[in-house]
Amino acid sequence: xxxxxxxxxxxxxxxxxxxxxxxxxxxxxxxxxxxxxxxxxxxxxxxxxxxxxxxxxxxxxxxxxxxxxxxxxxxxxxxxxxxxxxxxxxxxxxxxxxxxxxxxxxxxxxxxxxxxxxxxxxxxxxxxxxxxxxxxxxxxxxxxxxxxxxxxxxxxxxxxxxxxxxxxxxxxxxxxxxxxxxxxxxxxxxxxxxxxxxxxxxxxxxxxxxxxxxxxxxxxxxxxxxxxxxxxxxxxxxxxxxxxxxxxxxxxxxxxxxxxxxxxxxxxxxxxxxxxxxxxxxxxxxxxxxxxxxxxxxxxxxxxxxxxxxxxxxxxxxxxxxxxxxxxxxxxxxxxxxxxxxxxxxxxxxxxxxxxxxxxxxxxxxxxxxxxxxxxxxxxxxxxxxxxxxxxxxxxxxxxxxxxxxxxxxxxxxxxxxxxxxxxxxxxxxxxxxxxxxxxxxxxxxxxxxxxxxxxxxxxxxxxxxxxxxxxxxxxxxxxxxxxxxxxxxxxxxxxxxxxxxxxxxxxxxxxxxxxxxxxxxxxxxxxxxxxxxxxxxxxxxxxxxxxxxxxxxxxxxxxxxxxxxxxxxxxxxxxxxxxxxxxxxxxxxxxxxxxxxxxxxx
Numbered sequence: 335x336x337x338x339x340x341x342x343x344x345x346x347x348x349x350x351x352x353x354x355x356x357x358x359x360x361x362x363x364x365x366x367x368x369x370x371x372x373x374x375x376x377x378x379x380x381x382x383x384x385x386x387x388x389x390x391x392x393x394x395x396x397x398x399x400x401x402x403x404x405x406x407x408x409x410x411x412x413x414x415x416x417x418x419x420x421x422x423x424x425x426x427x428x429x430x431x432x433x434x435x436x437x438x439x440x441x442x443x444x445x446x447x448x449x450x451x452x453x454x455x456x457x458x459x460x461x462x463x464x465x466x467x468x469x470x471x472x473x474x475x476x477x478x479x480x481x482x483x484x485x486x487x488x489x490x491x492x493x494x495x496x497x498x499x500x501x502x503x504x505x506x507x508x509x510x511x512x513x514x515x516x517x518x519x520x521x522x523x524x525x526x527x528x529x530x531x532x533x534x535x536x537x538x539x540x541x542x543x544x545x546x547x548x549x550x551x552x553x554x555x556x557x558x559x560x561x562x563x564x565x566x567x568x569x570x571x572x573x574x575x576x577x578x579x580x581x582x583x584x585x586x587x588x589x590x591x592x593x594x595x596x597x598x599x600x601x602x603x604x605x606x607x608x609x610x611x612x613x614x615x616x617x618x619x620x621x622x623x624x625x626x627x628x629x630x631x632x633x634x635x636x637x638x639x640x641x642x643x644x645x646x647x648x649x650x651x652x653x654x655x656x657x658x659x660x661x662x663x664x665x666x667x668x669x670x671x672x673x674x675x676x677x678x679x680x681x682x683x684x685x686x687x688x689x690x691x692x693x694x695x696x697x698x699x700x701x702x703x704x705x706x707x708x709x710x711x712x713x714x715x716x717x718x719x720x721x722x723x724x725x726x727x728x729x730x731x732x733x734x735x736x737x738x739x740x741x742x743x744x745x746x747x748x749x750x751x752x753x754x755x756x757x758x759x760x761x762x763x764x765x766x767x768x769x770x771x772x773x774x775x776x777x778x779x780x781x782x783x784x785x786x787x788x789x790x791x792x793x794x795x796x797x798x799x800x801x802x803x804x805x806x807x808x809x810x811x812x813x814x815x816x817x818x819x820x821x822x823x824x825x826x827x828x829x830x831x832x833x834x835x836x837x838x839x840x841x842x843x844x845x846x847x848x849x850x851x852x853x854x855x856x857x858x859x860x861x862x863x864x865x866x867x868x869x870x871x872x873x874x875x876x877x878x879x880x881x882x883x884x885x886x887x888x889x890x891x892x893x894x895x896x897x898x899x900x901x902x903x904x905x906x907x908x909x910x911x912x913x914x915x916x917x918x919x920x921x922x923x924x925x926x927x928x929x930x931x932x933x934x935x936x937x
Contacts, residue, residue, distance in 0.1 A: 336659055337448060338376060339896060341441050344710055348886040349717050354435050357724050368438055374418055375442040382411040383449035390452045390599025391776055395535070395591055402535045402588070402601050409537045411453045415446070416485025421460055425467070429480050436723075440648060440716035444709070447652035451780050452599025454649075455531055461641045462489025462544050466567070469626045469634040474518055477577045478542050478567055486577075487540040491635065491642070492527040492568075492605065500793055502632060503560045507547040507607065509622060516575045522619025523547055523568060524608035526589070533603030534570075534588045540579065541570040543586065545607065545622060546631050557629075565631035566622035568607065572614070585620040587611040596779035643745035643788045644715050650784040651708040654752025657759030657777040658701035664763055664772070665689035665698060688762070697762055699906040701755040703880070706903060708748035710879040715744045735810040736817070739802045740875065742794040747872035749784035750791065756781050795864035798871070800857065803848055811848065815841060818878045821885070830884055833908045837877050840912055844874050847919040854925070862930040866918035877912045880904040 345351045345368075352365045386407035393405045415421070423439040425431025434442075446454035463482035467475055481487045498504040507525025514520065523545060527533075534541065545566045548556040556562065572582040589604040608619035615621070626634055669685035674692075688694045718740070721733035756778040760767035767774045785791050803811040818841055825834035847867065851860040884904040887897035920926075 337445070337655060338372065340706060340709065341372065341444065343886075343890070343896070343900075344713055344883070345437070345441055347890045348710070348883055349437065349713060351435060351437055351717065354437075354720060354724075359433055359724050360435055363434070368434075371423070371432075371434065371438060371442050372445075375420065375445045378411075378414045378418060379445035379449035382407075382414045383446055383453050386411070386453065387450035387773070388770075388776070390450065392598075394593060394598045395601040397588075397591065400588065402591070404535055404537065404599075404601065408453055408599065411450075412537055413485075415454075421463075421485055422483030425483055430484055435717075436719040437713055437716040440644070441713060443645075444648060444652050447649045448656045450599070451649055451653060452597050455597065455600040458491060458531055458642070459487075459489040461645070462491060462542060464641060465544060465634060465637045466625065468637050469565070470567075471518055471625075473516060473575060474567060474623065474625065477517060477573060477575065478569070481540075481577050482542060486538065487542050487569075488532055488535070488538040489542045490530050490533055490544065491639070492530050492533075492543050492545040493635065493639075494529045495526055496528045496604070500790060502546065502563065503558070505546060505548065505563065506556060507545065508556060509547040509549050509564060509566055509624070510619065511549070512617070512619070512621070515623060517573075518567065518623030518625065521547075521549070521566060521622045521624060522608060522617060523566060523622045524619050525606075527605045527607065529592065530603045530605050531597075531600055533601060533605050535601050539571070540573065543568040543570070543605070544625075544635065546635060547622070549628055560632050561629055563631040564628050565625040565634045567625060568620050568622040572621060582614055583612045585610065585612045585614050585618075594783065596776070596781065596783050639788060643741055643794075644712060644719075646784050646787045647708065647715075647744040647746075647748045648712045649787075650748035650752045650781055651705060651712055653777050653781040653784075654701065654708065654748065654755035655705040657756040657774050658698070658705050660772070660774050660777070661701065661759035661762040661767075662689075662698055664766075665694050694762060696910075697758040699903060700910070701758050702899070703903045703907045703911065704748075704751040704755040706900070707876045707879050707883075707907060708752055710883055711740075711744055711876065712748070714879065715740055732813055735806070735813050738805060739798070739810040739814050742798040742802060742868065743872045743875055745788060746785070746791055746794040746868060747876065749781075749787070750869070753778070753781045753785065791868075792865060795868040796861055799848070799851065799864045799867045800861050803871075804852070811845075814875075815845060818874070821878055821882050825881055825885055828885065828888060830881060830888075830904075833877075833881055833884070833904065836908055836912060837874070837881055840874050840877060840915055843915060843919050844871050847923045850923040851925060858930065859925040859927065862925065862927055863918075863921045867922045870915040870918035870922070873912055873915050873918075877907060880907050 354360045355363050389405055389407055395402050395404050419432055422431040423434045424436050427433055459482050463479040466479040482489045495505050509521040509523050512520045512522045545568045546563050547566055548562045549564055550556055569584055570586050572580045572584050574580055585608050587606045587609050589606045592602040665688050668688050670688050672680050672683045673686055718733040718737050722730050759774040763772055763774055766772050822834045822838050884901050887900050
């Protein structure tokens with residue numbers, strides 16, 4: 335499988351992840367155990383996920399009375415995944431985990447995203463449980479997180495509300511104190527949450543909702559802003575301190591299903607908390623248990639959201655690669671047109687396969703450059719997570735800062751450009767690509783969600799230019815620049831010297847634009863073109879990825895067809911993509927206000 339060969343190269347030849355086995359946490363592992371995990375996940379994805387990708391697209395979740403009905407293949411796939419141990423792959427042995435490096439977990443999960451993103455959406459459970467492991471009490475970890483990792487229960491994240499959307503400071507879900515409880519300070523929650531992936535289903539015995547809500551003050555008013563947000567565990571079914579279901583349904587009611595353009599196999603819900611449909615213990619409101627300290631809920635949830643953003647970037651990447659593989663197969667088998675040596679119009683000549691046409695090769699190279707470059711970026715970020723958790727103090731701190739800067743790019747760049755890859759895959763198929771006879775139209779529909787998922791493109795861009803590149807005196811951006819400059823220096827004396835020089839110039843442009851954007855100190859001017867800034871810095875980062883990967887091909891079997899192809903994709907990125915940053919950075923550098931000052935009457 336092309337994906338497996340690419341993963342092997344990026345993991346072992348480029349990132350050298352086998353070196354992690356020298357660290358105490360991973361000492362029981364080896365290249366052989368890493369390969370065994372990849373083998374298992376590739377097999378489950380091939381057998382339990384891929385054959386049913388179209389099934390879950392056409393047989394959407396539906397309501398049968400008050401229950402959500404999903405195709406049986408969804409249950410079977412999740413069961414196989416849970417039995418593999420992957421829900422707790424990176425967790426401690428003591429709680430049934432495998433103590434795998436996070437980068438291996440991310441790589442192994444990529445098979446499921448490529449096979450069927452709708453079915454693999456259950457991976458939110460891992461993020462939910464990880465957030466509780468980081469911020470929950472000992473009993474909350476034991477009762478809720480451990481039962482999510484072992485597959486008994488599923489998990490969700492409940493942030494958005496119908497009236498607030500991404501503006502979390504405007505949420506109105508209310509949490510009223512309801513006494514003490516061994517499972518944590520107990521509250522009664524009332525409110526509505528929207529866009530909850532896997533918010534209701536029958537494939538696990540319980541669902542653990544992590545809910546953002548506000549605790550009213552003494553005057554009964556909800557605090558303003560995000561600093562008043564707390565985090566609560568709200569199980570669908572109430573449980574005791576041993577993790578056994580009590581038989582009581584919590585007052586969490588399914589208000590409706592959202593029917594989406596893509597990810598159609600994933601249950602996406604509107605949930606009402608405390609509406610009274612399921613009165614519990616003689617009082618109004620859904621029972622929830624506060625996690626950690628009051629008012630720190632958003633901070634706690636961001637632990638889950640940052641992992642989720644990297645996962646969304648990986649999801650977008652794998653959909654882009656799935657379309658690339660499909661269109662590559664099609665281009666190799668579809669005859670159309672004549673050889674260009676004779677002008678392409680000599681009907682006496684036999685037809686050629688469309689992969690022999692330069693423009694089709696252009697579209698395939700673009701997909702390869704986008705998809706494999708994005709995969710390198712996401713694996714690099716996953717490797718930084720391992721460095722943050724198991725490296726020495728300086729290495730861990732540098733990994734933390736790099737992740738702060740790279741996470742908005744790792745989420746958004748694949749979401750935009752792997753979607754473009756899917757569009758090119760449809761184009762290669764011609765009219766057939768627009769039909770359901772071929773999978774590429776579904777890949778495009780599924781991928782379109784990822785520019786919105788876990789924070790829209792605009793929100794990520796504001797976060798990047800407004801906060802991440804300036805935090806701690808700009809130290810994260812300086813650190814990123816230092817890593818890129820080290821790569822440039824290493825490539826300067828090789829056949830990649832021209833690309834290295836081009837990247838050096840692009841990096842200078844990006845750093846100058848960052849400074850110029852904030853020259854007046856006015857956020858409205860600096861952030862007016864935050865998205866073009868993110869696109870440009872993303873392209874600089876991807877050029878860095880490709881230059882570093884290209885150097886790894888020279889250290890390996892440089893003349894193998896796969897490595898020659900990787901260097902061709904790198905060359906494509908430098909020749910066709912990196913020059914685009916000039917236009918993006920110009921409006922940033924000049925603080926162009928064309929969009930910001932547009933009068934709505936003119937629309």
